[in-house]
Amino acid sequence: MKSAWSVVFVKELKETLRDRRTLLMMVAVPVLLYPVLLIASEQLLLFGQRRLEAERAPVALVGDVPSGLVSIISAGEALSLVPIEASPTEALRSDAVAAVAVLGPPTDAGGTRTVTLFFDAASDRSQRARGELSDALDDWADTLLASRLSGRGLPATFAVPLAVNDSSVALPEEMGGYTLGRILPLLLVVITLLGAFYPAIDLAAGEKERGTLETLLTAPVPASAIVTGKFLTVALIGVVAAALNLGSMLLTFQTGALQVTEALNIEVSIPLWSVAVIFLALVPLAVLFASLFLGLAVRSTSFKEAQNALTPVYMLVLVPAMLPIFPGISFGPLLAITPVAGVSFLFRDVMAGDADALLATLVLASTTLYAAGGLLFAASAFGSERVLFGGGEAADVPRTSWLTRLHSLGREGRVPEPPVALGFVAMLAVLFFYGGVRLQIGLGERVLLLSEWLLLFLPAVLFVTLGRFDAVRTLSLRAPTAGGLAAGVLLVGGALPVVWLVGWLQSFVLPIPWDLLEGLEELMTAGDARRLIWLLVLIALTPALCEEIVFRGVFLGGTRSLEPWRMIVLNGVVFGVFHLSFQTAIRFLPTAMLGSLIAWVVWRTGSIWVGALMHFVNNATLVLMTSTPAVREFMSDPEAPPPLWLIPVGAAMLAAGVRLLPNRTEP
Amino acid sequence: MIRFSGLGKQYGSVTAVRDLTLEVQPGEVYALLGPNGAGKTTALRCLATLLAPSSGSAAVCGLDVTTSPLEARRRMAFLSSSMGLYGRLSARELVAYFGQLHGLEGAALGARVAEMVELFGIGDFADRLCAKLSTGQRQRVSLARALVHDPPVLVLDEPTLGLDLVSGSATHDFISRERGKGKAVLFSTHQIDEVDLLADRVGVLSRGALAAEGTPAEIMRRAEAPNLARAFLALVGDAPLAEGPRT
């Protein structure tokens, strides 16, 4: 008997190939992309040239006009000489001429004759005419120089003591690979993505929307056979799209039929073995996309909803795919195991002709691994009744609060295991340091902001949703009570003198990074209100949300099964380590203390909002204090202990905070 | 043939079906009658192995749907109320696809598909894509699709929903014919007239629970109502009808 998955596969393929949209994405776009692009660019080039040639720019020569110059200009193709009556300026203004050269009086044999060029800097035509005229003058000057030299019996080379030639060591074919290697990986990844995008939505969400899933699942075949059949269809279409794209690209460039290679001065020859490597890497990539998209799409109830859900993922995948376009990023083991980025870089190197076997193996192995993970993800969705029918009817179920709906996103009560949570934070740390900190150098504050959102917040959200964890429980999303919020504020305030004291004690042992402190102070000092608001967003609000969702959200939620004190100390330590860098050992202890304090409060209140508020208050206080000159004076010496009066105030705040703190802990 | 034993189903905090117990014999047509939102679809989906019961159990031909779902599906035709057909397959291809999923192939598959095309009068449009068919034509294709493996048990969720009189009565004829072949038919509806017309026995479902069960005559007698419609209203009288269209 034919196996069920192959029955499903054949049917899905047949149906998909009857879909015009898929055909467009799978065949038309990949195949026609390059020829169309090239023909278009060539036409554009020709068009531009023709226009320039058609039109000789009118120019005028004023003064004592030498015949040598006139014959040079009339021999050329760009300019025509016209007489003018009016002054050069007026002639230009009236558009009678595009440029005018006013020649000064001739000089004796060794002198310099002046020529003044009149032109209109606001007009392209005039600029071009001036360029041509100036070239003609240069040519004329060369003939004058030559005759002067020969008049004295000197060779023409006498006035050319040095000739500089450019010579690139890249072979012409390497050049081609180099240029292509930057764009092609991105194109290949995009085409694979696009190829898988619509079929995945259609085969999962579309099937749900049309109500066919219900009948399909009453057929006596296991869900795994259905997923396999569907998944193979989507993956195959992704691979075929990418392969067609690759083939079309090779044909377009390598046959030279369109002669672009000449125009672009590159020579493309991609050896067969590298085409094979590229293909080898494309297959697991397509598998990864297919399973990821299918697994996500089946969670949506309609085509449109799935499109909305998949588009951000699509965008997100483009980011690593685009990395090879940026110069100066070198391909190493870490990038090799980064999803999508590894494949993209491998393509780049393969095309430039210097792929590293070890890195290639890493890319292939890790991509295969991710693809397997994606498959599990997709399979789990198809096995789940909640996914298949849970949301299907939700549209007309009475509207529930967003908290309840968040609950129903994941399996109720499910939180990550401690090792999973720790692994996730470790991964983020790596991502943050390689992706974030490196990018930050020289790129400034906006990148800092972006990296917090993209490398902390977004992964945390994806982790919880894709992992199908109970978001409310994992992230402690319970609404805060007034008492909890007040306690949180009192506790951070009260902790300030303690943190200060610790900092001061540390200063006896640890070196103080003066440069860094000054830099920080400069960064945090706001001169005006706009700057202050920006700083509050950048330094207080953003970490309060992005860092809290990671540390007091996922990490705290995932370590809940530990003993409370362990969980709280671990949270602080990991938070401290995350903020560690070579110069900032001194910040470790205060940061860890703050982390533990917030972890304790979030655990007690069950509300991450209290933690976010505490984090915000803490950081905002720093910004405000540094921006207030009087306070800065008073606080800026890290070698000074906190003033004595601050200690009882802090203690009182701490005590009040502890009293106010509600106990809403849950196991 | 069909047996529900104390079956209950909850969606989160919503109880859609509670403690449902009923049996359908071979050659019997059983109507599950209830207003929108009563839990008919939920009960039938549990039987069709699409949903896992929260409590109790259901069985088809003695096969428990939770422990042997694939075996149970082989013995059952399930028609969902949405009549889902694959738009880019032709009617013939669709029936053949489900035949293959049921393990038919080669000449046996061809013969069976031809038989279904003949039986349901699909011939005229068998090679047209399903997306281009009228509602009545789609219904016939759906029935052919559901019955391609000739199962002893038929489970139909609102089989006449959205059909005009002609197609509706064709469906009724089909149900009577299957009864004549000794099949056990369980169908859900909210329309009294088709219960009157077809059902040997009826179970009135109200808010997830069976409010009454018996032949139509017994139900009328018990509710002291002049007709089935009155009896039905009396039984489900205060049930929330305003929950919106639920299929």
Ligand SMILES: Nc1ncnc2c1ncn2[C@@H]1O[C@H](COP(=O)(O)OP(=O)(O)O)[C@@H](O)[C@H]1O
């Ligand atoms: N997927 C679901 N999630 C939550 N509630 C549901 C779901 N499906 C049905 N319900 C609820 O279960 C009850 C019964 O629905 P259903 O079985 O569709 O009724 P019927 O088919 O009799 O109209 C309704 O109150 C409905 O709102």
Ligand SMILES: [Mg+2]
């Ligand atoms: Mg229904």
